[in-house]
Structure formats: structure tokens, C-alpha cells
Amino acid sequence: MISTPINEQLGIKYPIFQGGMAWVADASLAAGVSNAGGLGLIAGMNSNGEQLRAEIKKARELTDKPFGVNVMLMSPFVEEVAQVVAEEKIEVITTGAGNPGKYMKKWLEAGIKVIPVVPSVALARLAERNGAFAVIAEGGESGGHVGDLSTMALVPQVVDAVSIPVIAAGGIADGRQLAASFMLGAQGVQVGTRFLVATECTISQEYKDKVLKAKDIDTVLTGKRLGHPVRSLKNAFTREYLKKEYNSSEVSDEELEKLGLGVLRAAARGGDVKNGCVIAGQVASMVKKEQSAKEIIEEMFTQAEEVLGGAMKWVK
Numbered sequence: 001m002i003s004t005p006i007n008e009q010l011g012i013k014y015p016i017f018q019g020g021m022a023w024v025a026d027a028s029l030a031a032g033v034s035n036a037g038g039l040g041l042i043a044g045m046n047s048n049g050e051q052l053r054a055e056i057k058k059a060r061e062l063t064d065k066p067f068g069v070n071v072m073l074m075s076p077f078v079e080e081v082a083q084v085v086a087e088e089k090i091e092v093i094t095t096g097a098g099n100p101g102k103y104m105k106k107w108l109e110a111g112i113k114v115i116p117v118v119p120s121v122a123l124a125r126l127a128e129r130n131g132a133f134a135v136i137a138e139g140g141e142s143g144g145h146v147g148d149l150s151t152m153a154l155v156p157q158v159v160d161a162v163s164i165p166v167i168a169a170g171g172i173a174d175g176r177q178l179a180a181s182f183m184l185g186a187q188g189v190q191v192g193t194r195f196l197v198a199t200e201c202t203i204s205q206e207y208k209d210k211v212l213k214a215k216d217i218d219t220v221l222t223g224k225r226l227g228h229p230v231r232s233l234k235n236a237f238t239r240e241y242l243k244k245e246y247n248s249s250e251v252s253d254e255e256l257e258k259l260g261l262g263v264l265r266a267a268a269r270g271g272d273v274k275n276g277c278v279i280a281g282q283v284a285s286m287v288k289k290e291q292s293a294k295e296i297i298e299e300m301f302t303q304a305e306e307v308l309g310g311a312m313k314w315v316k
């Protein structure tokens with residue numbers, strides 16, 4: 001059994017978070033992961049305040065275990081979402097895409113544990129100074145909005161820089177990567193891509209099939225020119241986008257921004273995996289079959305225990 005201090009602090013059986021994924025992570029997935037012993041998270045990115053409140057209510061009907069909400073700081077609804085999570089006294093909030101400093105006081109007063117996702121040492125230090133309970137150090141292998149550093153390089157540097165717990169994210173899909181995260185000094189992991197194909201995940205079957213068929217070199221970054229690169233699976237959408245992104249004399253940044261609107265929803269909810277954006281990380285090709293959240297978590301932790309058990313084999 002693998003247990004780190006955050007198990008007890010968060011009331012979870014396994015030190016694993018399911019990433020708060022826009023248009024993906026609804027009450028069904030979050031409750032499925034929490035019921036399986038991890039920490040499920042509802043994505044706040046695509047909801048206004050009242051839609052989020054309804055999703056929280058649904059999750060509370062589906063599980064009596066702790067779960068969290070991901071507040072995406074670039075959401076147009078961020079102010080109302082920030083207010084609703086405080087009113088609902090959610091156990092854990094993770095934040096994406098920036099510095100949540102402005103909301104920290106309100107959330108801490110509501111007794112919420114705030115765990116920002118950080119792509120750098122500087123943001124990790126800032127989060128600690130602002131009262132974060134922990135940080136999620138997310139490497140650029142991950143699906144979605146990514147930073148520059150890889151998980152292997154980022155996690156130990158963040159671990160050395162802060163004294164709060166560090167959760168590793170990005171490129172973690174099996175027990176070997178889970179075990180490696182502990183070796184890097186993390187106290188837990190956050191997983192997104194592998195949970196895309198969980199049976200409790202309600203995205204389109206077309207999206208799941210595209211992940212299941214992915215090869216190792218099938219992801220690509222779009223949006224670098226705009227300063228917020230996104231990793232997704234190559235398709236007609238990414239080919240078209242990249243053509244425009246790197247033909248800057250003809251396509252303005254505003255036009256490029258517009259091209260990215262609604263495309264994740266089209267793939268995740270509408271099943272359009274050609275012209276929509278199929279966000280997934282570099283480990284997509286390691287995701288081989290649909291399984292329940294419980295099967296995914298148990299398989300990962302059983303393998304990690306075996307790997308950690310044999311960790312001394314090269315030490316003579």
C-alpha cells in the first residue's frame with residue numbers, strides 16, 4: 001500500500017488526483033475517481049457559477065468522498081466560479097493558467113485547501129507565499145495548456161524550492177511513471193490523459209477512440225505564437241491551425257484566438273475529432289483500453305508498488 005501524508009490530509013485512499021479537464025471532467029468522472037479512492041475534480045472552465053453549482057450538487061449525490069473543483073483562471077466566468085466554490089465550501093480547489101493570488105483570501109477563509117497548478121519554480125514559490133496547501137508541478141508532456149519544462153526537470157526543482165507538498169503531473173499514465181514521481185520527491189500525482197477513457201468519463205466515444213489509437217508522436221502544440229500553447233492530438237484542426245499560426249503575415253493573433261474557440265467542446269461533446277481539438281498528453285499512446293476509474297487507479301498503484309519494491313536492484 002502506498003500512502004503519503006496527503007492521503008490523510010485530504011481523506012483519500014490513493015495519492016492521485018484526476019486532472020480538472022474542461023469539457024471533460026464532470027460530476028460523473030469526479031465522483032467515479034473519488035469513489036475509487038483518488039481525488040476527483042470537476043472542471044470549472046466551461047461552466048458559469050450556477051452550472052458549476054448544479055454539477056457540485058450532482059457529484060455530492062454520487063459520492064460521499066472528498067472531491068475538488070478546478071478553477072481555470074482564464075475562464076470568462078472566473079469571478080462567479082471563484083465565489084461559488086467558496087460558498088459551497090469545496091474541500092480542494094486546483095487552479096490552472098496563472099496566479100490565483102486574488103482569490104486566495106476568500107478561499108482560505110472558507111477553509112478550502114488551494115492547490116495551484118504551476119509550470120515553474122517562481123509560481124510555486126508565489127503559491128506557497130500566498131498560503132497554498134500544495135502545488136501541482138505540471139510538465140509540458142501533459143495534455144492542455146502547457147509550460148516549457150518537462151515533468152522530469154520541473155518536479156525536483158519545485159520540490160527543492162518549496163516546503164509544501166508537491167504533486168507531479170504530466171506524462172503519468174502507469175505505475176512506472178507513478179513510482180518515478182515519488183522518486184522525484186512528489187507526494188502524489190495528477191493524471192489527465194489516462195482518465196479520458198475511464199468508463200465514468202462522459203466524453204464522446206469518438207474522442208476516446210482517437211486517444212486509444214494514438215501513437216507516441218501523435219501530439220502537437222498549437223498556440224505558441226499567442227503565448228499559451230496547447231497540446232492535443234494531430235488532426236485536420238491542428239494542421240489547419242498550424243498553417244495559419246506560422247503564416248503570420250496573413251493571419252492576425254485575434255483571428256488565431258478565434259480559431260481555437262469551441263473546438264474542445266466540438267470534439268469532447270460533439271464527437272467531431274477531425275475539426276475539433278482532441279486535447280491529450282504525450283502518454284496517449286500508453287492508454288490502451290477503457291477501464292473504470294477503480295481499475296485504472298488500482299492497476300497503476302499495484303504496478304508502482306512492484307517497481308518501488310525492486311528499486312534497490314541496481315544498488316550494489
Ligand SMILES: Cc1cc2nc3c(=O)[nH]c(=O)nc-3n(C[C@H](O)[C@H](O)[C@H](O)COP(=O)(O)O)c2cc1C
Nearest residue numbers: 019020021022096142143144170171192193279281
Ligand atoms: C482534455 C483535457 C483538458 C484539460 N483542461 C484543463 C483545465 O481546464 N484546467 C486545468 O488546470 N488543467 C487542464 N488539463 C490538464 C490536466 O488537468 C492535467 O494536469 C494533465 O492532463 C496531466 O497530464 P497528462 O495529460 O499527461 O495526464 C486538461 C487536460 C486534458 C487532457
